[in-house]
Amino acid sequence: MSMLELRQVSKVYGQGATEVHALRDVSLEVDAGTMVAVMGPSGSGKSTLLTIAGSLEETTSGQVLVAGHDLATMSRNDKARLRRQSIGYVFQDFNLLPGLTAAENVALPLELDGIGARKAREAGLRALNALGLADRTSNYPDQLSGGERQRVAIARAVVGDRQLLLADEPSGALDSENGEAVMRMIHAACRQGVAAVVVTHDAQLAAWADRVVFIRDGRIVDQTAPAPGPESLLGRDR
């Protein structure tokens, strides 16, 4: 089932001489349980693609469907609910609230959605536990390492019943070991049925995806073919 669908989406900023075409006729489909990576140079439109997919920005033309719902036909309230309940965001700079503990940060989206504080906290603790942060739940963001902060951000993005995970350079400035750990977590979330779109310029991170699409000057110019099995690389055919 297609969890995210972009149909000929274009986005133009400014008017006349200052017009910038951030996206041109972009079509993309992401099924439940799959990870798609979007690679491209800075300024190619990859972050715009993500904010539009997450209903944080409107398209200039074209359609965006999340879990089959056309965003253009939804009210502001419905869209807000969709963002809270179905979509998880992971940003490069984590965006954790400094005055809240790890557990409170993770439980926050559930509480905003009207779930009781105790239930929200339990769900938050479960998500942190699953990401190996059981002993850091009472720490504030500035008491956590960069890798731990990003794990909290991922826990917050997948807590509850999120179906779509949108990540913009999720490994940010992390070293390669922590970057790999972040990708393993997103990969694991996909195995549980979540659809993920990861925007990155890093080929090692993109390689965790089931499909890599390449974006350039606002257009999707290419994508990888489904990978053959390991036999083709491991020379077991002698």
Place this chain on the structure above:
Amino acid sequence: MSVRHALLALLSEGPKYGLQLREEFEAGTGEVWPLNIGQVYTTLQRLERDGLIESDHDDDAERDSPQKRFRITAGGDRELAAWLRTPPDMSSPPRDELVIKVLVALLVPGTDVHEVIQAHRRYLVELMQQWTRIKDDAGRDLALGLAVDAELFRLDAVVRWLDAADGRIKRAALEPPVAARADLPRLKRTTGTTR
């Protein structure tokens, strides 16, 4: 990949048979570098000739016998220790086929070099996806994890070079031709033409 020194390393643990050496070599490299048994015996023969290993039998007729056991000599130990600490020669750039293709693409009329670069980028990322899948399945196999990482970092470096080349070519196309810059201040001219 030095099969010669890998075999010396395996023999430094104790005497072994040819077939056993092949199995241990493959396990030790995460099966990323397969080795045929002919290659094992040829290498062992050369190591023996050079006095770095010795075997139970001196009879040439039994050269490839699976019953023959090999052990490392003191000379072999010294050779192995020296090899481990000798950096491989990385001082001169290899004649890289991919670099040549991109340079040649710039010269061929009517060729979109960005499209050429993208074809190579896609292929490399597809390879990286395959290696990543292998790494994901490797679990606690340390040798396989290390060998796959080495491959991923190598391929990643090539992708990054392609990205840099893509950007450099794009910027160069936007710059005015060199002849038009003749009246620019001297400093700018020299920076623009420095190689």
